[in-house]
Ligand SMILES: Nc1ncnc2c1ncn2[C@@H]1O[C@H](COP(=O)(O)OP(=O)(O)OP(=O)(O)O)[C@@H](O)[C@H]1O
């Protein structure tokens with residue numbers, strides 16, 4: 030069974046804090062993310078990407094507006110364990126080994142134990158040989174990779190990735206960009222990826238949303254009509270390069286408009 | 293140094309032996325000095341020489357062993373019950389967060405009940421047997437387990453809870469996957485403090501008319517002014533306590549648990565309106581009075597010794613002799629506070645001061661800290677008579693007892709807090725080659741403050757215990773002695789009035805420290821308050 034739920038946001042906004050000193054993180058957003066697609070969110074640091082992701086996951090509730098995933102609310106989706114999140118801060122449990130942390134992603138999703146899958150995932154994120162290590166013995170990037178493996182272990186219908194490769198070196202990142210997509214593409218999961226890398230956004234996603242500085246709203250909506258799998262030929266193509274340039278331009282246009290206005 | 297390396301035999305065992313050797317020499321020197329001082333001051337009846345202690349223990353091995361066994365068994369039972377209660381209370385407070393403040397207040401109040409008074413009352417309740425010892429041992433430990441476990445159950449970062457929630461799992465999953473494992477090191481820390489405390493509680497329980505046990509022997513030795521016996525029992529109690537403390541610590545290391553991040557965190561919620569504080573205080577007062585009266589009625593305790601709240605009111609306010617009784621009670625309390633206050637402050641200041649001084653002399657810290665940890669575990673009951681004997685029955689002796697009781701826990705907690713200064717912050721100061729004083733003032737002191745205030749709060753019941761015990765066993769003054777006297781003459785109106793007054797004083801002192809803590813921490817470490 031692989032559901033391909035659409036994500037629908039209507040008039041969603043989010044503010045933090047009490048009335049007078051409140052911080053608006055997400056301004057009124059209307060969006061539909063097509064089922065089975067990977068959507069990338071790019072935007073300046075602190076613009077509200079993580080907040081948007083937490084709203085979709087139902088970990089925070091929007092101040093206004095509604096979010097539906099397929100015909101469910103984020104809450105019901107979570108209740109039936111159809112969701113997995115790879116958090117920006119990996120949140121590995123320090124008393125569990127890498128293997129047991131990854132297996133936890135299955136246990137929490139109430140899926141039957143599957144040691145082979147767990148071992149395979151650990152191998153795919155390049156952590157073979159570290160199965161029995163504790164998180165404290167891993168580097169920042171290794172922890173992030175373990176967190177990705179944990180998110181994938183639950184075989185979710187909706188996969189949310191918050192800067193999953195931020196602390197990983199360029200070469201490893203390149204390898205993960207090549208090896209991991211088949212895992213979610215095969216299941217047809219809907220996924221949302223937050224990233225600061227334009228090249229990564231273009232390479233992995235079917236659609237890119239460029240967000241404005243805080244409060245986040247959609248500045249540019251750029252489809253990525255490149256064929257899958259995105260092999261070396263695709264990455265060498267002019268279409269790929271043009272898309273990268275387009276996204277970079279959109280980002281530049283919307284960087285720091287407040288500062289410009291203030292001067 | 294390098295020469296020694298070249299000639300010294302290799303291997304960890306050899307190194308350990310090389311380390312042990314100077315320690316052994318130091319111990320021998322200390323014993324020799326002790327012996328000499330004891331011989332010189334032999335006329336003063338203060339210090340028993342090690343040889344006398346050894347001789348006494350040798351001559352009375354059987355008696356001491358049997359007494360030790362009895363006390364240990366009571367302490368072990370109290371240890372189990374008290375810790376169980378502490379952990380359960382913390383679980384309830386976490387599962388029903390709205391009950392937490394009330395629970396904490398009641399827990400503090402019960403913990404502050406002076407053993408001097410509860411001992412005789414429990415003796416009347418239970419009659420002969422080990423009931424009072426076990427109960428007092430449990431009462432002596434549940435609070436010091438409750439506090440760290442409560443902190444531990446909450447000590448997980450938000451990301452871990454988000455993880456569980458992102459799979460739509462319940463609070464039970466959260467409890468079993470996140471909170472309980474995260475709290476385990478805190479449980480061990482609590483148990484470690486509890487081990488010697490349970491022993492102390494059992495000994496105090498035995499002071500109040502038990503048939504057997506080290507407490508009974510202590511009272512007998514004190515009455516007979518038998519110096520070697522008193523010192524021998526104190527030495528045994530100290531040794532057992534250190535062993536228990538070290539044993540639980542070793543168990544914790546065996547379990548491969550990281551030591552907890554914070555020893556004890558300050559109270560939780562940030563912004564509270566004045567009226568909600570007053571409302572909570574009123575609620576706590578109402579619940580306290582209800583529990584007090586309700587439990588006595590429920591068990592139909594005879595009014596002659598189980599005085600209800602209204603009896604205490606009548607005793608102090610409306611009855612014919614009220615004025616004289618009030619004068620006597622408040623006079624004794626004043627006498628006690630005049631000693632407990634300075635002792636409390638001295639213990640806190642010296643403990644925090646030494647902890648800070650040691651960061652400037654890290655080499656010295658390596659020698660001082662292990663000794664302090666060992667001394668911290670010695671039950672004050674065993675040392676109080678000795679300190680008072682040494683310093684006299686005047687103010688100095690009692691103040692010293694209180695200060696000693698508070699000094700070691702404060703030193704260790706502050707040391708722990710100082711060590712929590714983030715590595716990156718220290719690196720920053722190192723990058724600019726800042727002087728160590730400057731670094732202490734601007735980076736380490738703020739990191740120490742939460743631990744300092746936590747120990748200031750914990751020190752309130754400790755000060756009450758120390759001062760009342762010293763007054764009871766040694767000086768014969770103040771409210772401790774008053775309670776002992778009226779307990780023996782069955783003047784239960786005065787006894788319950790004293791208990792109520794001490795409870796009130798403790799809660800007020802606690803509120804004062806918490807208020808001070810809020811003001812200071814909101815400036816230096818707001819994140820400790822925001823939870
Ligand atoms: N729990 C919170 N309380 C108060 N403000 C918050 C909270 N979470 C986020 N914010 C604020 O909302 C804004 C957006 O934060 P968010 O974490 O979503 O940014 P981001 O786009 O993910 O940034 P980055 O790329 O640096 O991770 C920030 O200004 C932040 O200060």
Ligand SMILES: [Mg+2]
Pocket residue numbers: 078079080117191
């Ligand atoms: Mg973010």
